[in-house]
Amino acid sequence: MYKVLKREQIVPNIHLLAIESSSVHQNARAGEFVVVRADERGERIPLNLVDWNKDSVSMVFMEVGTSTSKLASLKPGDEIATLAGPLGKPTEEVQGKKIACIGGCYGIGALLPVIRMFKEKGNHVTTIIEARSEFLLYWQDKLREYSDEFQEITRDGTKGHKGHINDVLVDYIKKNNVDMVYVQGCTYLTYLCSEITRPSGIKTIVGLNPIMVDATGMCGVCRVIVAGETKFGCVDGPEFDGHQVDWDNLIARRKIYINEEISSLSFYECERYG
């Protein structure tokens, strides 16, 4: 069992969870994830690592269903049944590049270790976070610490640029010599950013979140098609080149598991919850 050190709601529906680390922190690297299980009867769910030290590992999660609701009810001193990781391939380390990093919903938290690593490697980091409204944006100060430029977008215009990521990203890549775009968030955000950068050929790395079961490469549930080949999100990813992902296949596969009532992929999937 693994002790909960902290669980707090950061903004509505989005929580920080810090768990006492046994050994997970020792090998943790930016872009990796853990599998957690709230209790012995629970499902194993993957969550990105957002921070770690010798005492704890932290995740940011959005409350969307049974397992994340169980996690959202945890208190310091409670215990969870599973904390497995770090899993997946870490973010590729690059140096001396101009990188635009984009995050939405839980992906805002997931950006933190990645932009920290990019900054430490001497890259120029522009961080762009987006949400439906100002009250759903979070961790601006933490992210600014590792960002050369920082932008906020809200659909209702309550903070930063009013509108959508497409307006901002199209404009940003037109005016700046961007080497790479990195995206964390819902499937539609990762898809959209990949389509925006496709015409210019700017390398675009996306953190995918296919449904996972074992997260060890055994069950095949997380398979995605990348550059025409079947890859497993858990062991070959979860980050891939967004221009090589077969998005039609990924979106169709995700819809299989999603409740019919909420299955239409609206502009932002996470608006259903946020």
Ligand SMILES: Cc1cc2nc3c(=O)[nH]c(=O)nc-3n(C[C@H](O)[C@H](O)[C@H](O)COP(=O)(O)OP(=O)(O)OC[C@H]3O[C@@H](n4cnc5c(N)ncnc54)[C@H](O)[C@@H]3O)c2cc1C
């Ligand atoms: C590598 C990886 C890293 C992830 N990192 C994070 C993270 O840092 N924070 C976070 O909040 N979530 C993350 N996710 C998604 C998270 O695992 C799911 O939201 C979680 O499994 C939902 O469990 P649940 O029982 O609460 O919801 P369920 O009852 O299983 O599902 C409720 C609804 O949530 C949606 N949903 C379920 N699974 C996913 C999924 N994999 N992706 C998107 N929507 C889903 C569906 O619309 C479903 O109808 C990650 C997924 C992967 C594969």
Ligand code: FES
């Ligand atoms: S989750 Fe089973 S192979 Fe990836």
